Amino acid sequence: MASDRSNSNDYTAPLRRLLLAVLILLLSATFLLWRIDSPRVERFRAQITDRLVPNLDWAMAPVTGTVNLFRDFRSYQRLSEQNQELRSELRQMQAWKEAALQLEQENARLLDLNKVRLDPRLTFITGVVLADSGSPFRQSVLLNVGARDGLVDGWATMDGIGLVGRISGVAENTARVILLTDATSRIPATIQPSGQRAIVAGDNTIAPPVDFLENPDLVRPGDRVISSGDGGVFPAGLLIGQVAADPGGRLRVRLAADYERLEFLRVLRHYGTEHVTDTAQVITENGPLEETQEAASE
Amino acid sequence: MNDLSATRLWLMRAAFLLLTLVILFFHLLPLETTPRRWAAPDFLLCFALAWSLRRPDYVPAPALAGAFLLADLLLQRPPGLAAVLALIGCENLKGRARSLRDANFAAEWISVGVIIISITLAYRVILAIVLIEQPSLSLGLSELFLTLLAYPAVVAVTHFGMGVRKANPGDLDGHGQRI
Numbered sequence: 001m002a003s004d005r006s007n008s009n010d011y012t013a014p015l016r017r018l019l020l021a022v023l024i025l026l027l028s029a030t031f032l033l034w035r036i037d038s039p040r041v042e043r044f045r046a047q048i049t050d051r052l053v054p055n056l057d058w059a060m061a062p063v064t065g066t067v068n069l070f071r072d073f074r075s076y077q078r079l080s081e082q083n084q085e086l087r088s089e090l091r092q093m094q095a096w097k098e099a100a101l102q103l104e105q106e107n108a109r110l111l112d113l114n115k116v117r118l119d120p121r122l123t124f125i126t127g128v129v130l131a132d133s134g135s136p137f138r139q140s141v142l143l144n145v146g147a148r149d150g151l152v153d154g155w156a157t158m159d160g161i162g163l164v165g166r167i168s169g170v171a172e173n174t175a176r177v178i179l180l181t182d183a184t185s186r187i188p189a190t191i192q193p194s195g196q197r198a199i200v201a202g203d204n205t206i207a208p209p210v211d212f213l214e215n216p217d218l219v220r221p222g223d224r225v226i227s228s229g230d231g232g233v234f235p236a237g238l239l240i241g242q243v244a245a246d247p248g249g250r251l252r253v254r255l256a257a258d259y260e261r262l263e264f265l266r267v268l269r270h271y272g273t274e275h276v277t278d279t280a281q282v283i284t285e286n287g288p289l290e291e292t293q294e295a296a297s298e
Numbered sequence: 299m300n301d302l303s304a305t306r307l308w309l310m311r312a313a314f315l316l317l318t319l320v321i322l323f324f325h326l327l328p329l330e331t332t333p334r335r336w337a338a339p340d341f342l343l344c345f346a347l348a349w350s351l352r353r354p355d356y357v358p359a360p361a362l363a364g365a366f367l368l369a370d371l372l373l374q375r376p377p378g379l380a381a382v383l384a385l386i387g388c389e390n391l392k393g394r395a396r397s398l399r400d401a402n403f404a405a406e407w408i409s410v411g412v413i414i415i416s417i418t419l420a421y422r423v424i425l426a427i428v429l430i431e432q433p434s435l436s437l438g439l440s441e442l443f444l445t446l447l448a449y450p451a452v453v454a455v456t457h458f459g460m461g462v463r464k465a466n467p468g469d470l471d472g473h474g475q476r477i
Contacts, residue, residue: 034376132326132328132331205333
């Protein structure tokens with residue numbers, strides 16, 4: 001270092017270099033630990049977020065509100081244009097409403113005839129979006145509900161209409177939702193009406209592509225995409241969106257959920273799909289024949 | 299005089315950490331829930347480099363490491379990797395701060411640009427080596443270019459808004475010694 005420094009600097013300089021080396025080692029060790037044992041470090045990350053972000057909420061809410069106000073203000077400038085659009089949409093909606101009412105009545109009648117019980121365990125918790133991922137490389141949001149509210153990793157999250165993502169990372173007061181648009185999101189789906197199984201694989205665009213489609217010829221743009229529940233970690237039958245073809249001819253999903261404004265999200269409680277585990281057994285007059293007896297008699 | 303400058307030193311160190319929190323706060327605001335085609339510049343890195351070059355004693359290595367690690371954790375990046383690269387970049391710049399002190403802004407911009415580009419490059423190479431999925435190239439490049447473009451603005455804010463200026467020859471540091 002410089003020659004005109006006094007003595008005190010001469011021995012703080014090596015100390016400083018040592019400190020720097022220790023810091024570099026520590027940070028590299030954190031990264032390596034994350035690479036080797038990711039869940040533990042991710043839990044630590046969730047805890048740090050849990051500590052910090054809810055405390056910023058008092059400041060975040062007004063700032064977010066103000067920014068949204070200005071955005072709305074910009075849209076007020078196109079007000080008459082929008083009014084026209086809304087009117088024509090409203091006319092279409094009235095036609096749909098009639099259709100929906102008729103279908104609802106029909107559905108109620110049919111359910112009544114069939115004595116169908118909808119799954120009573122499929123209840124939900126509503127959470128408020130606290131923060132987004134903070135970087136354009138990741139698509140996730142942070143909810144203000146967490147382990148305290150009984151949330152479990154892997155549960156589905158919806159807005160009012162469609163699937164938004166799944167819970168990945170639960171801390172005491174907060175939980176992170178990986179959105180369907182994130183590059184790491186993979187959701188098993190069924191495409192109606194053809195019943196084709198596929199994976200909705202996020203790729204950091206607003207419309208995730210449909211992967212692993214068995215027979216693309218059977219799928220047309222406009223078909224409904226719903227979650228299939230394959231693998232048993234995700235509830236089946238949740239609306240994801242509609243199939244659309246991009247200019248390159250690739251099939252993508254136009255998501256039903258409104259990603260522009262994610263404010264309140266529903267987390268669906270889901271305790272796994274039950275499986276039939278036992279095979280057919282021989283029934284005698286003393287009840288079902290035991291597995292071991294069967295094996296012994298063979 | 300000595301007491302005053304020591305107070306100012308610690309105030310400015312606290313100010314840097316506060317600045318980090320403010321930047322992260324604006325990152326985390328739940329405004330962007332749809333994917334974007336471009337990425338905003340990395341303001342934290344810009345400010346850290348600008349401060350390291352101007353007043354190395356305002357941003358000691360532990361503060362830098364803590365700020366970068368917190369950013370990694372909150373912004374869903376691999377924790378520690380971007381932090382260690384940014385820390386090495388800042389420390390490298392601190393080592394050259396005395397020689398860059400007399401240089402004009404173009405020279406400063408070029409040397410900072412080289413550091414930012416090497417950080418981005420090293421980040422991607424290490425991610426590739428340890429087989430982690432890389433962020434998309436177009437997003438990464440847009441972040442890199444916008445960061446390079448944002449640096450002069452960040453320097454202007456640092457210089458005029460925050461009063462973090464290059465030390466003049468003969469200025470004294472917190473211990474009453476020449477910087």
